[in-house]
Amino acid sequence: MAALLEIRDLEVDLFTRRGVLRAIDRFSLTVQHGETLGLVGESGCGKSMTSLAIMGLLPVPPAKITGGAILLEGRDLTKLSDSKMQAVRGREVGIIFQDPMSSLNPVYTVGDQLVEAIRCHFKLDRRAAAKRALDLLDRVHIPDARRRLDAYPHELSGGMNQRVVIAMAIACEPKLLIADEPTTALDVTIQAQIIELLKEIQRESRMGMVFITHDLGVIADVADRVTVMYAGKKAEEAPVDVLFDDPRHPYTRGLIGATPKPGDERRHRLVEIPGTVPGLASRPKGCAFANRCPLVFERCHVEAPALVHQAEGHAAACFLADQMEDCDVASVGA
Amino acid sequence: MTHRPPSAFLEFVVRFARNRGAVLGAVIIVLVIALALAAPWLIDKNPLRIVSRPEVWPFTNPRFPLGTDSIGRNIFAMIAYGARTTLMIGIVAALTATAIGVVIGAAAAWFGGWIDDVLTRITELFQTVPNILLIMTVVAILGQKIDNITVAIGITMWPGIARLTRAEFLTLKNREFVLACRSMGMSNIRIMAGEILPNAIPPVIVLASVIIGSSILFESAIAFLGLGDPNVASWGALIGDGRTLIRRSWYICAIPGLAIMLTVLAMNLIGDGLNDALNPKLRDR
Numbered sequence: 001m002a003a004l005l006e007i008r009d010l011e012v013d014l015f016t017r018r019g020v021l022r023a024i025d026r027f028s029l030t031v032q033h034g035e036t037l038g039l040v041g042e043s044g045c046g047k048s049m050t051s052l053a054i055m056g057l058l059p060v061p062p063a064k065i066t067g068g069a070i071l072l073e074g075r076d077l078t079k080l081s082d083s084k085m086q087a088v089r090g091r092e093v094g095i096i097f098q099d100p101m102s103s104l105n106p107v108y109t110v111g112d113q114l115v116e117a118i119r120c121h122f123k124l125d126r127r128a129a130a131k132r133a134l135d136l137l138d139r140v141h142i143p144d145a146r147r148r149l150d151a152y153p154h155e156l157s158g159g160m161n162q163r164v165v166i167a168m169a170i171a172c173e174p175k176l177l178i179a180d181e182p183t184t185a186l187d188v189t190i191q192a193q194i195i196e197l198l199k200e201i202q203r204e205s206r207m208g209m210v211f212i213t214h215d216l217g218v219i220a221d222v223a224d225r226v227t228v229m230y231a232g233k234k235a236e237e238a239p240v241d242v243l244f245d246d247p248r249h250p251y252t253r254g255l256i257g258a259t260p261k262p263g264d265e266r267r268h269r270l271v272e273i274p275g276t277v278p279g280l281a282s283r284p285k286g287c288a289f290a291n292r293c294p295l296v297f298e299r300c301h302v303e304a305p306a307l308v309h310q311a312e313g314h315a316a317a318c319f320l321a322d323q324m325e326d327c328d329v330a331s332v333g334a
Numbered sequence: 335m336t337h338r339p340p341s342a343f344l345e346f347v348v349r350f351a352r353n354r355g356a357v358l359g360a361v362i363i364v365l366v367i368a369l370a371l372a373a374p375w376l377i378d379k380n381p382l383r384i385v386s387r388p389e390v391w392p393f394t395n396p397r398f399p400l401g402t403d404s405i406g407r408n409i410f411a412m413i414a415y416g417a418r419t420t421l422m423i424g425i426v427a428a429l430t431a432t433a434i435g436v437v438i439g440a441a442a443a444w445f446g447g448w449i450d451d452v453l454t455r456i457t458e459l460f461q462t463v464p465n466i467l468l469i470m471t472v473v474a475i476l477g478q479k480i481d482n483i484t485v486a487i488g489i490t491m492w493p494g495i496a497r498l499t500r501a502e503f504l505t506l507k508n509r510e511f512v513l514a515c516r517s518m519g520m521s522n523i524r525i526m527a528g529e530i531l532p533n534a535i536p537p538v539i540v541l542a543s544v545i546i547g548s549s550i551l552f553e554s555a556i557a558f559l560g561l562g563d564p565n566v567a568s569w570g571a572l573i574g575d576g577r578t579l580i581r582r583s584w585y586i587c588a589i590p591g592l593a594i595m596l597t598v599l600a601m602n603l604i605g606d607g608l609n610d611a612l613n614p615k616l617r618d619r
Contacts (some may be wrong), residue, residue, distance in 0.1 A: 086519050087519060088519070090518035097514060104511055105511045105532075105533070108532075116520075116528070120520055169518075171518075
């Protein structure tokens with residue numbers, strides 16, 4: 001059976017006045033039915049661009065898919081017409097954005113918006129849709145759901161609103177749910193609740209999920225497999241346990257080193273990765289991470305490393321990937 | 335538990351009522367509407383009929399409380415029936431202008447690119463032509479009938495609405511909830527009409543209320559110039575007819591003039607109040 005989602009060598013270019021800039025460069029990923037893929041990287045590395053590309057919602061112009069394929073159960077979404085894509089959005093792929101407050105329309109009640117979301121794809125009369133909206137609010141554990149249907153977004157808390165947004169995203173039972181930093185705008189305590197909710201929904205409905213975040217702690221909690229993205233390219237890919245036990249890309253090591261862990265906050269300082277992701281206009285010829293990498297050598301500046309297969313489902317794009325086995329994670333980047 | 339705030343409508347009324355001028359304007363408009371509605375019961379004959387000798391001064395004959403005009407028509411009857419014309423023209427012209435302006439402004443902002451360029455140039459073109467000339471031209475082409483005059487005013491007044499709508503849509507279309515709606519599979523039309531428009535409409539309503547006032551002024555001006563519908567009582571036409579007698583019987587011009595002034599003033603006051611009640615940028619200052 002075809003994978004639920006397979007992105008193959010996706011290339012997204014930005015056509016700007018300063019020339020054509022490559023935002024996503026031969027990026028691939030796969031999500032199986034019922035699987036959660038974590039997509040990790042810093043701001044500006046192309047995570048959200050990837051999710052918009054899947055939804056067919058890239059801002060055109062300036063962005064344009066110039067190569068590769070996005071296969072949803074074998075069907076190439078990049079080749080679909082606008083109206084066909086409209087039938088895919090919400091029905092087959094749902095998405096949750098970062099800020100729940102701005103994802104909801106301020107002039108409508110939560111119930112009206114849910115009903116609209118349901119009626120985008122299901123031919124239900126208002127009454128049946130309202131009943132389903134109520135069920136959905138129950139499903140995302142909103143207490144006193146019947147009364148909340150008549151509430152406006154500004155009357156609810158951020159956590160409640162994110163639950164509503166999740167309810168809207170799953171209203172038409174998509175097979176794939178993209179969660180684009182769904183907890184970044186929320187309080188820490190609420191974050192944990194929302195993550196639990198997403199895990200629960202995903203388990204019950206056997207949806208595939210792409211969970212986008214820059215927070216490795218969250219990834220360890222939700223993901224089955226992880227893809228680390230850097231400057232529009234895949235840096236490393238591995239099952240979640242393998243990634244944390246045996247990271248092979250210096251960037252992954254840096255990210256792990258920069259994530260606080262319980263128990264050792266006194267002994268180690270958090271290790272930061274120096275510098276920032278190179279801007280689109282100044283992407284180097286060689287490895288994009290070279291200017292920040294503690295292990296950089298000459299070859300890195302002239303040649304971009306290819307993905308090197310490490311073990312079952314584990315690959316890293318680094319010349320030194322094979323030699324990293326026993327390297328102390330925290331020492332890298334120090 | 336969140337306490338439920340008062341309903342949106344009640345909140346709107348409270349905000350509106352906080353503006354004293356707006357309440358005064360609303361009272362005047364309600365009186366004008368009442369006069370317009372009651373006209374057939376107050377005067378059951380054609381208001382344009384000659385009923386008496388000309389130039390009967392106001393308050394001298396109880397049958398003609400506001401006197402008679404230069405050819406002996408009952409001024410009160412013409413004011414009452416003129417209120418119907420005036421309000422109808424103001425409202426229908428403003429609705430026409432709003433409909434045209436919203437569609438053009440929304441399309442320009444939503445589609446962008448060359449569509450935006452073309453629509454914006456057309457809007458500017460309409461703005462550069464003096465309004466009164468454009469109205470006169472359209473009326474001259476279509477004929478001196480009340481519906482033609484209304485249409486002419488409507489198609490002259492839309493550029494302001496179009497520009498405002500375009501500006502509102504431009505900021506709203508980049509809001510995340512629009513992206514969220516698209517990600518749920520909503521069509522363009524549905525997002526524009528169902529999701530963005532309700533957010534964009536408050537300032538448009540404010541402007542439309544002011545346009546009602548301007549439309550009334552334009553109708554009066556057209557009627558004053560003698561391009562009005564000769565078969566319909568109109569405040570502007572009454573002034574036009576009375577202007578030759580302005581030295582001797584100035585009330586013929588003054589009474590409809592006062593009526594126009596009060597009505598337009600009232601519309602502007604209401605617009606002010608609507609602005610307070612609807613414009614979120616000025617809220618809670």
